[in-house]
Amino acid sequence: MTLLDQPAGPSASVWPPNAHGPRRDPAPLLPDPEPFRLLDTPAADKLDPELLRDLYRRLVLGRRYNQQATTLTKQGRLAVYPASTGQEACQVAAALVLREDDWLFPSYRDTLAVVSRGVRPVEALTLLRGNAHHGWDPKAHRTAPLSTPLATQAPHAVGLAHAARLRGDDVVALALVGDGGTSEGDFHEALNFAGVLGAPVVFLVQNNGYAISVPLSKQSAAPTLAHKAVGYGISGRLVDGNDAAAMHTVLTEAVEHARSGRGPVLVEAVTYRLEAHTNADDATRYRTPDEVDAWQERDPLAVLERHLRAHDLIDDAGVAAAAEAAEELAAEMRAEFHSEPELDPLSLFTHVYAEPTPQLREQADLLAAELAAEADAR
């Protein structure tokens, strides 16, 4: 089943005319029983080699980004970093399938998706560096701030997508949520609103198996998380999140589905968080090295590289070029984080309101006086 096959009209009913209907056929909403895959399947032969090479270069970049950011935490340049290592195919595809005027709603782990949209790493990582709550211009990049309160960004995406449609723009919003985030009430309310409004929004759940230490089996008893879609009358898709080609295909279809007015889509990408929750976490407390090793085998980067090599779509020079570009990114990151950020304590009081209240003006004066006294004392 592809997304293009849409539910038919209401089924016949013995019911009196009422407000309950029309009832829909659930079949087209249900995901395939197994995650959609392309690499290492016969269908892969039809894929555009240039797309695959592009995805490869981006995954290499993404992996290096994750490594460099992790290193920055060790050097005290970042307060904390939740790596998306192992989830790069999801991150990269999420950014790649969007048009420039589409909107991305990332969760706190999704800085790589933000960087893949063109935001500079130092801006994407501002929150985690600790000098400000947020870095980039959300409107310029059509990318909402990282959302730390889980799933709360999902209703924002619905509202924005609906507003865009009201204003006549064929803009799509893509919201990123974790497997843990699907348990939150906001996830439910967002999907329900999206279904009712028919809003052009795509929800991508990166099911990486854990919410910090809590495995999916303690998070949900659903057949798959994609099955949640049917309860909202929206289409569900299940995809191998470590297969960059499958991710790109499914998300492209989902975005097209939403853009063309056929309603929202819930995509579950089955993937794995190869690193700990953040640098502050100790993952050995809740998972075995064997499990991690097995998933290393399905590392999205390795899977794609194997495919490219097996099909002679890349040579050593291509691999080296990708690695070189990644090193450039890493060097840029090191340079950008080398110096201490500039800080203005009085910025605490700007932007609480458009105009500071009289109360805030008084408080700013107090702080200014303290700073002046401190400076005098020095």
Next chain:
Amino acid sequence: MTLLDQPAGPSASVWPPNAHGPRRDPAPLLPDPEPFRLLDTPAADKLDPELLRDLYRRLVLGRRYNQQATTLTKQGRLAVYPASTGQEACQVAAALVLREDDWLFPSYRDTLAVVSRGVRPVEALTLLRGNAHHGWDPKAHRTAPLSTPLATQAPHAVGLAHAARLRGDDVVALALVGDGGTSEGDFHEALNFAGVLGAPVVFLVQNNGYAISVPLSKQSAAPTLAHKAVGYGISGRLVDGNDAAAMHTVLTEAVEHARSGRGPVLVEAVTYRLEAHTNADDATRYRTPDEVDAWQERDPLAVLERHLRAHDLIDDAGVAAAAEAAEELAAEMRAEFHSEPELDPLSLFTHVYAEPTPQLREQADLLAAELAAEADAR
């Protein structure tokens, strides 16, 4: 499919060993496409006539209860009354299928279910009378207070059911929610917890087509509300809520399913609110007389009486006896509401905490002094 057919084990997967699985087969969780009905079908022949007559008597009682309560609002004896007229089959069946040690979690419209559990009308209606927040002893009747904040009682039911199981009791909790209530985050979180914990809880959604003025079509785009079950890995059932026999059968199965450790069940009963939202509501603003008329035809009381008469299971004397019992209930209600309730203003301060805080003691003294001064002035 009956509830007794349970999902098989995990399906085979190409996935590495991980925390994501086991994945389940969704098929057994999905509701039938059309609501389950018994009356006016061949299957009705196998029903126990005594059960049908009992249901009939209870429906007659329930209808009269609704009428009398509505009358009490007109006389100013109740502050407000949300009638369950048209939904009596749901209300009565919900109470009837529970064992004495099972727990009921009613919503604000479900006082008839509470009365059907054996609570005296004057206690069931205390909240709506306005003299206190709540009437009956919840533990004695295993019936939680009416929940006004919608769907918030659903997680309570899950917690109680889980606690009972932890304590070794084979107790089931039944939570009543409206179609509107299914949109709330708490509904989602409750069903998800229930699925993960495998808690012995049954959720009965009375889909009466409206949340105040908002029709179901603006509330949900799901094929049916029962389809929401699959997203939580629990069983969904769709039933004709105006068919008392079907309601009784499906709820009995659901309770048995939960009690026997096979997990929670979500039952959607398709029904209709024949009266306005409450006596303060003007339903003509949002629905047509034609629609109401059509549903009058499917009045659960009329449907059952037709069935009983057609199958010679009741005679005029039986009908008269039911009516008489109902008049007795109505008379009892009138008598109980005839007098003004006794009120103690100082009760405001009892039961805020087990022991009043020093602050509350001061405030109680203040009120006591005011009351004394008032009395003196008289």
Next chain:
Amino acid sequence: MSTATAPAAASGATTSLTMAQALNTALRDAMREDPTVLVMGEDVGTLGGVFRITDGLAAEFGADRCLDTPLAEAGILGSAVGMAMYGLRPVVELQFDAFAYPAFEQLLSHVAKMRNRTAGRLPLPITIRIPYGGGIGGVEHHSDSSEAYYAHTPGLHVLTPATVADGYGMLRAAIASDDPVVFLEPKRLYWSKDEITPGPVEPIGRAVVRRQGTSATLLTYGPSLPVCLEAAEVARAEGWDLAVVDLRSLTPFDDETVTAAVRATGRAVVVHEATGFGGPGAEIAARVTERCFHHLAAPVLRVTGFDIPYPPPMLERHHLPGVDRILDAVARLQWEQ
């Protein structure tokens, strides 16, 4: 419930309206003037809201601009955030005070903080209308006074009108604000009636002295304003000439007006329905004392709802600050010094 659709009120013309009609008119005028203004919430469309404040708006502006939403308050406020990010100005109705609680995470973690988090790049011009307070015989969860939660949350403006004219003017100002406003509508004043002359939109944040007085100053807002005015009338017979200040805005707070009004009399009582402990009256008493300490002949006293869950209808009159309780407090202002 009767209709709130107001006689078409041309700006500048004087009309007799209820508070409900004034609010309805404000919404209509704002929607007419600005196509980005939209109304959303439970039952706001076809029904016109349970208090009929949105009556007629769906008919005039269509279902898209007067949107009946699913029943989920976090979803309502959360999607309003997204709409505001895309340049709309949503006016959200949350049906009753206690039914705003499910939206608290969206309110506290996003609505209140978004401008600040993004250094001004994502302002959220959202108005959140909440019918609040008691005195109408509502059953539990229908009479909470939750303004203290909002007032303690930086990033929100917290307004509450007490007069019909303010119902119109302040709601217009709230909708015009580029920052989120929690707009608290005193339920029991919905049916109060007055002549008003809709004028230009005033900036928010100013208190108003509703009654001049020399003996002591009552500081109040919203549903308690009429009670305080009545108390001041009664007090006259007992020889007290009470000033009454209507705060109108809890955030920002008008220290200037309040401080001047208290200094003028040297005695003050704060009056509100909300629970006293940690209520708005605590802040008001504390800041008035900080600013007027040497002008005060007595501590600033508070007459508030008790520290209890809002009581059932038949007992609510004992909970609500009434004329007698206010006058008792005035009497305790150490007159015999």
Next chain:
Amino acid sequence: MSTATAPAAASGATTSLTMAQALNTALRDAMREDPTVLVMGEDVGTLGGVFRITDGLAAEFGADRCLDTPLAEAGILGSAVGMAMYGLRPVVELQFDAFAYPAFEQLLSHVAKMRNRTAGRLPLPITIRIPYGGGIGGVEHHSDSSEAYYAHTPGLHVLTPATVADGYGMLRAAIASDDPVVFLEPKRLYWSKDEITPGPVEPIGRAVVRRQGTSATLLTYGPSLPVCLEAAEVARAEGWDLAVVDLRSLTPFDDETVTAAVRATGRAVVVHEATGFGGPGAEIAARVTERCFHHLAAPVLRVTGFDIPYPPPMLERHHLPGVDRILDAVARLQWEQ
């Protein structure tokens, strides 16, 4: 993050523990003594909690009594309500202050009100543990001080320990309480260390004078207690002898101890991290002034977090009440009269 599992502490024996270990020991002792006590929340089981406060409990008591829940705070608190109705005593962990907000409806409309609604028939002995406050370099939403919301809600007890001994003793008291307790754990004191001697469970609601003094009284609690004690040390050099009161319980409030401590010096400063406007300090200042007006030489001043969203890590030190800011306030207490 290191383990919080404490050396087995026999009641009555003196042990050196961190606050985290003291809390862990309190949970373990309560679970050993009462089989109806159970711990639940996100990551509390296998991981032992992100701050390791529940470390080792799943191993000792099993997954059913130390329950890893799905990630949904309203669901956690809501199911705890049902468990308490069936005779269990759930101890709920909400992972960080701002992640308690999704549970506010359950907290405000059910947990706080259930005993009252049912005239005492459904008491809810639930302890809600919330790591709160700043000072540990947490990114946004990880450093809120939300105690004012809880303290303003009748029906809740609101406790916050500031010493290792109170970490143990007050958590035991909270779990023993038949009423719901919001138990606020100052994150930045988790690693503070002290010798403690676990003793019998004390009743809740009493403040403690941590330092006697004659010049002025600092009123504080939780994370600000060590700062106030340090300020008092520094003040000595400037000739002030400051008393320091640790409130420990915001609800109930210990008027007796606080009033006596303020009357003894005639001057007071309230210190806390939470936003000042409508914060706990407002209530404290207001009620102290009501009770001590003629003993006061100066208005009660407040040193609090500013009225802004909690700042990013690199700026938080400018927001948090520090020694200098406290001493500046003390200096403003009108000494030259």
